[in-house]
Amino acid sequence: MDNVIDGDDIEYVQGILDGTEDETQFADANYDFQIDEDDVAQIRAIIERNETELTLLDMAGRAVTVPRPIERVVSAAGLDSTRALVYLEDEDKIVGLSSYSTSWSPIKYAAPELAEVPVVGSGELNLEQIAILEPDVIFAGTRSNLDAIQEKTHIPTVGVLSGIDSCLALDMLRTIGWTMRSEDRAEELISYADRKLSAVTEITSQIPEDEKPRVYSCSGLHEGITTALSYKLVVEASGGVDVAPELANSSKTEISKEKIIDWNPDIIIAHNGDPDQMDAVLSDPVLQSVNAVNNGSIYPVMIGLSGKGILAESVTQVLYLAKLFHPDRFEDLDVEEEGNEILKTFYGVDGLYTELENEFQLYRWD
Template identity: 30%
Template sequence: MKTKIVVLVGIAFCTMLLVSPALASDTGTIEIYGNANEDDTIDMRDLTYVKLIFFGKKPETELADAKYDGKINPLDFIQIKLIIVRKESELTLVDSADRIVTVKKPIEKIVVLDSDAAEAVTVLGKGDEVVGIVDSVERKSFYFPEMSKKPIVGTWKEFDYEAIAALDPDLVISYVSKVSGVDEHLEPMGIAVVALDFYKQNTLSEEVEKLGCILNKRDEVKNYNDWCKEKEEEVKSLVDGLTEEQKPTVFMEGKYKGPGEIGTKGPGSASDDLCAMAGGINIAGDLDTTYPYVTWEWVITENPDVIIKEKYTSPCWCWDNTADPQELIDEITGRDGASAITAVKEDKVFACCCEPLFGMDSVVGLTYRAKSLHPEFDLDPDSVYKEYVERYLNIEYPEGMIPLYPPPGS
């Protein structure tokens, strides 16, 4: 068994019976103890498998010890049965920081330490159980009109642990990058901490699965995953028909500090993954770092077919006018040497709001990205976004909102 940090926490957990293949983890294995045959679900096959281990007919697997007590025995049989029927009182999982976490029911009070966790909890219908937030959730009141009013326990980078403890939460959800410090402060207080990111495409499905188990929202997870798969397949079916020559080269610009220092998205970034899935070729995809800075001269030399300015617009949702995104585009097209770039010559410079690009709504971002790279695709990203926010966030989609400008093909 791998060596991991063991954290005992008191939260609810139940396992999912089905995982959306389009959003499954790289391994295809849901890391929940009780998943004895180490596939993508816990079902009667796991009960059979763990019995075969007990009787010496199968080798022991890492996740077979459903009770996580160091031995395989009939208690594991009972635990797996309880998981299947959603009646377990505790369960053990591996979170996204590779920590082994034992959890108990019920979950009634949640603290979210980032807006991605807030969105995931909302999508699964448990937003009312959030009792504490950070400032990034407050700024996104457009997504979280009620949750944004909850007590603030810090910023997304620094937390007030006394304020968290005063809320007496059953569960605290943290980014992987922050969980070590969070757990160091809260574990001695007996407060449960689970690391789940909800913004990386290769772990999103399994993280949603685990949260759904924790919150006893298995059916809601299946509904969400199935919807995402449907929308993703719409894009994939179109991209699969492209030749390599039909895939445009793309420069995705982030923070602009001047012509000698322009932020972009390299290999391993969410934008790089999104670009490839949408049928594009990231000109920074072969650089050495995930979030490199490049020069404008380098961009001119690379001569991209499409330029996309990615911009966070918080505390506004996206743009409610064309002047603001047009100003971003004009700044790019007005730079020295810009007129020599194919994207500028062919009017393929876009401003894109970052809000739907990453996280729980990333399939919306995928649809926008595919439409910007291939305006000929029969896709309606505005409708996909509207469906997401009204169906899963239970809020009204603002008429006239502009997530991407100009409209592709206009």
């Protein structure tokens, strides 16, 4: 799979019909459980952008057929599906969304009109209200009972997930992109993010392990230092060593202060870190033997609300952490300038990183 539908796909299906290529699931373009000339016609229609419907595999592995064109969308996969639709410049098609979708500052600035869109629930969706909104498609989290939602509303329901793994974030953007016929925009953003990340990882990948700081990630404002959060991919891309790699597939894990002492991180990063709380950690007599506490190396980050694996915001945090971890190697990196450029590319609004920098009280370089 190359994430592109083009003449090569027509050629391949023709090869199946001629007996020179092996059959694949994706060759059945019109999803009628047989591969024939109708599939060639469907692929050609997709290429020419005049197909009347599209069958795709969602992130739960379900085949879902969506109509063309899509004009009305319910974004019910929390913040992530709404953010992806804003990335793809499809926010004007959102007619219903999750209760906390518009709480993220970039969405408030980039798509303020979404504050007036009807809320269809958070954990449990109001299916009657969704049906009344008459969307062409519903985006819902893969933990939802997707088949039940689709059966009860009679509306195509596409399961999406971003999660901790950055690959899932890419898959989510691609899935929503193909559903909305915005796949070109999705691929442009993915390529752009990859270039920005590569500019950092080309440097951090060459740093010897013994020169990388050991990093502990935790919740900052609400749960505190003993609530561990896994930012392994972001930490490693930034040139750090995650002290708790075993937590990589978890969201929040309660640990003891003794465990932090045992890990002895050089740096502690705290999502939404409250300055008063961080000062309390620095003065905690139990933690004075921890390198990060002894050196005053506790820094706020915004990764928790940025979806961990999601593209734009986490890319800015890789730049931010890379400069914190290795200031000499990234001396010329202007994190605020780069962050504003990245978020403008995704959201279309100037100064978003500066707004987040203020909101999360991120570290600033003189």
